[in-house]
Amino acid sequence: MATRRRGPTAQWDPDTTSIATNSVAGSADATELCGLTWDEFRTQWARERARREMALGSIREHLAEQPTPRSIRAVARLWRRDIAHVADELAQARQDQEHDA
Structure with a gap:
């Protein structure tokens, strides 16, 4: 089975891809x-x-x-939980900073 790479960073090439966006004043x-x-x-x-x-x-x-497929999946769930927890903490801290400013 081939390894499937996912996510925009796996596909985007800064040498060949345009990153133009629209702004209020026009294209920037x-x-x-x-x-x-x-x-x-x-x-x-x-x-x-x-x-x-x-x-x-x-x-x-x-x-x-990890020794078994089941333990691989269990550890993956723990990684997802931990990453989501860190993201929630950082997002809350950023939101608190924005409200204080």
Whole structure:
């Protein structure tokens, strides 16, 4: 069975893909909106992609250490729960910061 890669970072190529977005004033390039040059944008994208791949690789290794398919699925559920919990905490903290500002 072939490994299926998922997610936009697995398919997007900053050299060949346009990231143009619409703004109130008309069409604007995303690099203009965030104040980065294309080279800076590509470097940031590569850095974020590498961080994601390292994190996913760590989770994959942990899952591969499990002795049975059932335990692999159980550990995957724990990872999902923990990631969702962290995301909820961070989202709440960001929301609290926005309300304080």
